[in-house]
Amino acid sequence: MTTILYPEAAFTDIAYERGLFGPDVEIIRRDVGALADLDNADCARADGLMLFRHFFPAEQMARFPKLKVVVRMGVGYDRIDRAEAARRGITVCNCPDYGTTEVADHAVALAMTLRRGVLLHHEAQRRAASAAWTPIDDPLVRRLSSMVVGIVGLGRIGTAAALRFKAFGCRVVFFDPHLPNGVELALGLSRAATLADLLRQSDILSLHVPLTRETRGMVGTGEIALLPQGAVIVNTARGPVLDLAAVEAGLRNGHLAGAGLDVIPVEPPVEPLPELLRAYRAREPWLEGRLVITPHSAFASPEAYEDIKRKSAETMRAVLIDNRPQNVIPSEAD
Secondary structure, eight states: OEEEEEOOOSOOOOHHHHHHHOTTEEEEEOOOSSGGGSOHHHHHHOSEEEESSOOBOHHHHTTOTTOOEEEESSSOOTTBOHHHHHHTTOEEEOOTTSSHHHHHHHHHHHHHHHHTTHHHHHHHHTSSSOOOSSOOOOTTOOOGGGSEEEEEOOSHHHHHHHHHHHHTTOEEEEEOTTSOTTHHHHHTOEEOSSHHHHHHTOSEEEEOOOOOTTTTTOBSHHHHHHSOTTEEEEEOSOGGGBOHHHHHHHHHTTSEEEEEESOOSSSSOOSSOOHHHHHHHTTOGGGTTTEEEOOSOTTOOHHHHHHHHHHHHHHHIIIIISOOOOSBOOOSOO
16 A cells, blocks of 8 residues: 655645545654654655655655655755655655745735835834834835835746736846746846846845755845845745845844845744844844844745645645656756
């Protein structure tokens, strides 16, 4: 019998999955804090593995001698050691077509919260000694249609975010060296030839790239220095793409007007905290209204959770049962 292992109890109702996989497939459900906590017997039986939040490092793969397919129940696949999976002949898949609208909406929401002074005025008005009932003159607050939005990575989410910003009247420029010529013409966007060219004109910078060796640390001190004075950075991609220390320095010296982060390099944050997170939690006055952090929640909605369940199960069936692979991540080094 083919066996599919769900090591997390994030989804309680699996009636759809039982019907989709059929009576010849055994579904094992567990709820462990990490794959290392699984019983060896469960690992030994698994032909398919469904991963939501867990990491799948090389040292754990030896415990899965029968494993043929691992489906990452999400878009990013940096939690899986792809090189070791390839060596063991394990097919790695993801779920690229869920949460697109939610993350794009979230990116725009973070930018709007900062650029329209929503957070700035909210923080001022909630003080014990009430602030003056008047707008605050701050570099954060700008007319949206007067600004250039720079999109780094024009995949599904990046495209959706770009079109949303465009609808607000912003001029949208993107950088994505992996896309063919002409994409900008089809979408009515502008294209930057290099990341530096994009940064120099971006009043709002929104990151939408996967975490790879190419993108890790791609926006640091030098890149932030290229942004116009008073720029805002939004990251709904992956935490290690953006250097938090560089963001802190940019906010402290005023080069950055604000930052909106749904992702950080270490999630959840652990002690000792990066200085930016420490100051944020301490509500230090210099950060008031200038930094908003959400807990990697941009994807979340009831509809998105349903998409994750359904689309991940369909991907597993296509590869493991029907032998018609879909959403397969290339095995070569990224």
